[in-house]
Structure formats: C-alpha cells, structure tokens
Amino acid sequence: MMRAVLVLVALVAAFGQLPEERRLRQTDHVAAGHEVKSNETEPETERAVKTERTDGTDEAHPDGVTRVHEFEQERMVRDEEGALLKVPNTVAGACILFTALAYIWFVCGFAGLFTVKDGYLNLGASKPLLPWYYWLAAFLYWVAMPLSMLYISANADCQGGPPDVGYLVFGVFLTVHIILVIVAMCQHPTPPGACDCSKGFFLSGPLLIFFMILDHMDMATDAMFVGTAAACSPMIENAYVQSWAAIPVIGAELKFTIEALSFTGLALFAFVVMAYLPQLVGLTPFFALCSTLVCSSLMLLTLHQSWIWGVVVTALICIALGLGGVFRKQWQVWKDANADDEKTLGLFACMGIFEQLLSQGQQNERLLFVTMTKLVFENLFQLWLQSSFFALTFKFTGPEARMKTVLSMAIGLLVLASKVPGLITELRTGPNQVNLFAGFTCGTFIAWILLLVVIFYAIVIVWITLKIVMAYQCDSHVWNLTLHVWSLKDGCLP
Numbered sequence: 001m002m003r004a005v006l007v008l009v010a011l012v013a014a015f016g017q018l019p020e021e022r023r024l025r026q027t028d029h030v031a032a033g034h035e036v037k038s039n040e041t042e043p044e045t046e047r048a049v050k051t052e053r054t055d056g057t058d059e060a061h062p063d064g065v066t067r068v069h070e071f072e073q074e075r076m077v078r079d080e081e082g083a084l085l086k087v088p089n090t091v092a093g094a095c096i097l098f099t100a101l102a103y104i105w106f107v108c109g110f111a112g113l114f115t116v117k118d119g120y121l122n123l124g125a126s127k128p129l130l131p132w133y134y135w136l137a138a139f140l141y142w143v144a145m146p147l148s149m150l151y152i153s154a155n156a157d158c159q160g161g162p163p164d165v166g167y168l169v170f171g172v173f174l175t176v177h178i179i180l181v182i183v184a185m186c187q188h189p190t191p192p193g194a195c196d197c198s199k200g201f202f203l204s205g206p207l208l209i210f211f212m213i214l215d216h217m218d219m220a221t222d223a224m225f226v227g228t229a230a231a232c233s234p235m236i237e238n239a240y241v242q243s244w245a246a247i248p249v250i251g252a253e254l255k256f257t258i259e260a261l262s263f264t265g266l267a268l269f270a271f272v273v274m275a276y277l278p279q280l281v282g283l284t285p286f287f288a289l290c291s292t293l294v295c296s297s298l299m300l301l302t303l304h305q306s307w308i309w310g311v312v313v314t315a316l317i318c319i320a321l322g323l324g325g326v327f328r329k330q331w332q333v334w335k336d337a338n339a340d341d342e343k344t345l346g347l348f349a350c351m352g353i354f355e356q357l358l359s360q361g362q363q364n365e366r367l368l369f370v371t372m373t374k375l376v377f378e379n380l381f382q383l384w385l386q387s388s389f390f391a392l393t394f395k396f397t398g399p400e401a402r403m404k405t406v407l408s409m410a411i412g413l414l415v416l417a418s419k420v421p422g423l424i425t426e427l428r429t430g431p432n433q434v435n436l437f438a439g440f441t442c443g444t445f446i447a448w449i450l451l452l453v454v455i456f457y458a459i460v461i462v463w464i465t466l467k468i469v470m471a472y473q474c475d476s477h478v479w480n481l482t483l484h485v486w487s488l489k490d491g492c493l494p
Contacts, residue, residue: 087230090302091265094310095272098295101318102277105327109335114328130345131187137180137349141216142280145173146223153227158235158393161401162224170220177216181351188342192356202421203356211418212352218415219350221408222275222382228401229267229389236392237263260303263389269299270385275378282334282348285372292377337369370419371453379416380460383409387467394477409468413461420457 108114152166185191197204240263245255258266273295278288294317302310321327338348346354347366358366390405397405470479474492 087268088260088262088265090299090307090310091261091269093307094295094299094302095268097311097314098277099272102281105281105331108327109331114331130339130342131184133180133183133187134342134345134349134351137177137184137351138345140173140176140180141219141350145170145220146276148173149220149223150226153224154230156224156227156231158228158232158396159398159401161228161397161404166220166224170217173220174213174216177350178213180349181212181346181353184342184346184351185353190357192353194353196356199356205353205356208353208355211415212350214411214415214418215350215352218379218408218411219275221404221411222271222378225382225386225389225405225408226264226267226271228405230264232389232393232396233263235396236389239392240388257300257303261299267385267389270381274381278373278377281330282338282369283330283373284333285368287330288373288377337365367419375416375419375457379412380457383412383416383460383464386412387464391467391471391478394471406468409464413464416457417461420454420461 148169149166152169153162156162185194192205192208194205194209197206201207241255241258244258245251247254261269274292278291283291298310298314301313337344339345343354343357344362347358355363355366386405386409390402390409394402467479470492471477473479476492479492
C-alpha cells in the first residue's frame with residue numbers, strides 16, 4: 001500500500017519540474033519552428049497574425065513573431081517559478097487521496113476486515129482461492145500499467161507527444177496480458193473459443209479478442225494523454241479558459257474552475273476520478289455517478305476554500321459511509337460482480353473473451369455497467385477533452401504527436417462504437433423491450449433511457465469524428481457543430 005502511495009507521489013513530482021535537457025530540447029524545437037515561419041511568404045504571415053488575434057489578443061505583431069515563441073518565453077519564465085507545468089497541489093492531492101482510499105478499501109476487503117468470512121482466503125464465498133493468473137492480470141491492468149504509463153508520460157513533449165519508450169513498455173504489458181489470457185482459457189473447465197463464431201457476430205471470438213486489445217490500449221493511451229496535456233498546456237490554456245468563459249450564466253464560475261485546475265490538472269483529475277476509479281472499484285452506474293459528483297464537489301470546495309476543507313469533508317464523508325456500512329456493502333457488490341468466479345474475475349482483468357460464458361442476465365447487467373462507467377465517464381469525456389486538445393494544439397505539435405493523439409482518439413471511438421450494437425440489441429430483444437408508448441412503467445422508462453443513450457452516442461461519435469477531420473481542414477483547426485448549424489457555414493472558427 002505504501003509503495004503505491006509513493007509511486008503516486010513520485011508521479012506528481014515528475015509532473016512538477018521538467019528536466020533541464022527536456023526544456024532545452026523543447027526550446028530548440030520552438031526556435032526551429034520560428035525560423036521556418038519567419039521565412040514564409042507575406043500572406044502566410046498575415047494569416048498567422050490574424051489567427052493570433054482570435055486566440056485572445058488584439059496586439060499586432062509587425063515582426064511576424066508567432067504565438068508559439070511568445071508562449072515558449074512565458075513558459076520558460078513561469079517554469080523557473082515552478083508554477084506552470086506543475087500539477088496544482090489541490091488536484092494532485094485529491095487524486096492521490098482518492099486513489100489511496102480505493103487501495104485501502106481493497107486491502108481491508110482482502111484482509112477480511114469488513115466481514116470475518118469474506119477475507120482473502122474465502123474471497124469467492126466458500127469457494128477456493130481463484131487462480132493466480134487472473135489476479136496477476138488484474139494487478140497489471142489496474143495498478144502497474146496505469147501508474148507506469150502516467151510516470152513515463154511525464155517525459156512527453158509537445159512536439160513529439162508521449163515518449164516512444166511508453167509504447168514499448170505498454171507492448172510488454174500487452175504481451176504479458178495476452179499470455180495470461182491464453183493460460184486462463186486453457187485452464188478453464190469450459191473455455192471460451194477464440195475462433196468461435198456460433199454465438200453471434202458480437203460474441204464471436206475474433207471480435208472479442210480485438211476489442212479486448214482495444215480496451216487495454218484505451219486505458220494506456222488515456223493515461224499517457226495526461227503527460228502530453230502537461231507538455232502543451234502553456235500554449236492552449238488561455239484559449240481553453242476563454243472558451244469556457246464565453247458560456248452564458250455560468251461562464252465566470254467555469255473560467256475560475258478551469259484556471260484553478262489548469263488544463264493539466266483537468267486531464268489528470270478526469271482520468272483518475274472519472275475513468276480509473278469507478279471501474280476499479282466496480283461501482284454500479286448510479287453510485288458511479290454519485291461518487292463522481294461528490295469528488296467533483298469536493299474539488300470545487302477545495303478550489304474555493306482550501307485543501308484543508310477538502311480533507312476534512314472527505315474524512316467526514318468516509319466516516320459516515322463507514323458507519324452506514326456502505327464500504328462493506330460495496331465490497332460484497334464488487335465480489336459478486338467481479339470476483340464471484342473465474343469468468344467474472346477474468347472480465348474484471350480485461351479478458352473480454354470471457355463474455356462468451358455470461359448468461360443473458362449477466363450480459364445485460366454488464367452492458368449497463370460498461371455503458372455508464374466506461375463509455376460515459378471514460379470514453380465520452382476523454383474523447384471530448386482530447387479532441388479539443390488536438391484542435392487547439394494543432395499548430396504547435398509535430399506530425400508524430402498528432403498521430404499519437406489521433407491513435408488514442410481512434411481507439412476510444414472504436415470502443416465506443418462497439419457498444420452501440422449491444423445497446424440496440426438490448427432495446428429490441430432484452431427484458432426492457434417494450435412499447436415506448438405503452439404508458440409510464442419501469443420498463444418503458446428504461447427503454448426510453450436506452451433509446452436516448454443510443455441516439456446520444458451516435459451524435460457524439462459523428463461530432464468528435466468531424467472535429468478530428470476538420471482540424472485538418474480549418475485554418476484555425478477548430479470546428480464546432482453548433483457554429484456550423486447556426487451560421488450555415490463550414491463551422492470553422494475564424
């Protein structure tokens with residue numbers, strides 16, 4: 001437990017101060033880019049100045065100096081003060097605290113502190129200990145890989161994106177994971193078929209293995225995005241803050257929040273609180289939503305008051321949950337859903353091939369869980385954040401960094417799209433398959449929710465795909481659907 005906390009502290013420290021060699025390398029990249037731009041034709045320079053004015057400044061630049069050079073100078077000055085690329089202490093502290101609480105909760109559950117009979121040796125409720133390869137796969141996927149990717153991504157730079165060594169390390173994790181999946185399949189009494197297509201297209205072995213690899217890659221690339229966000233944050237933070245400030249009514253509060261978090265802090269907080277923890281703890285959709293809102297509210301309280309307020313209120317909430325038996329009940333839910341037998345533990349460890357062995361009822365429950373925790377909190381929010389980042393940093397990043405960001409978004413889009421057919425099937429043939437206009441009943445309500453979710457997912461998939469494509473077409477690299485609809489033009493921001 002202490003090692004995990006120390007790794008998290010080391011992660012935050014790694015974000016805090018870039019090595020001198022990396023700063024010099026980034027300066028060289030920017031200087032080289034400035035020399036190339038200074039030799040451009042006059043029309044190109046005029047367009048650059050015009051674009052700069054839309055980024056939040058009205059000052060002219062007669063000498064053709066680009067915003068890249070200005071941001072680099074500002075970054076170098078503020079970096080000496082240790083303020084810009086460092087994750088804000090409130091954000092870092094909150095992420096460490098919430099993750100540590102989750103790890104402590106697991107340790108208490110395995111030790112049998114919630115109930116005497118639910119300890120490590122009887123985790124499967126009177127069943128013998130589940131095989132080691134499932135637990136090793138779960139540890140690598142949920143602890144070792146995300147922390148490693150976060151730590152390595154601290155060496156990302158805006159020109160090249162995450163360091164190449166991160167992908168090599170991930171390749172090792174993926175190779176070990178596939179080996180463990182093969183071992184699990186060979187040792188299972190009724191193994192799923194890697195080439196079995198008899199259960200339908202979406203439960204066919206090749207497709208499940210393909211999406212299993214995508215899920216594994218999705219977690220790693222989302223973790224590494226935090227480092228890229230830290231590297232490019234100085235160049236986009238002002239424009240990103242101003243875009244939120246323009247929202248009516250709540251713009252001032254949003255501006256304050258984004259400024260206090262910083263883009264880097266927002267990326268880290270979103271990954272830890274929305275993508276990582278709800279799936280790790282196995283929260284049901286309702287409690288996943290509640291816990292995310294509570295964590296976000298605690299962050300707002302900390303930003304408006306001080307970190308002491310956040311710690312005190314968090315302690316009071318934990319005491320209340322402990323006295324109410326919520327931790328014990330959630331441990332039982334996690335056990336029943338994720339460690340009841342080999343197939344459920346395998347799915348918890350990202351062995352998607354075991355979906356073939358689920359009953360219809362288990363498939364429905366898993367679909368609802370994945371829809372909320374993975375698609376809404378991880379994929380949708382991460383894709384929205386990454387697509388905005390991609391557009392705003394387009395002119396500051398190199399082709400390699402863009403390719404890595406597009407790869408991460410493409411993986412997320414594929415994972416998102418893969419769940420839409422299952423939702424449609426659930427709506428048409430599942431237990432909630434009812435006439436949508438048959439009157440207000442529980443089944444009708446759930447059917448309407450599923451229908452709205454399918455429509456919402458389809459719109460978001462198309463919207464984000466267009467944002468990525470139009471980043472290459474628009475002069476400003478920023479495209480907005482609402483601007484396209486209301487102005488009846490191409491949707492490109494000026």
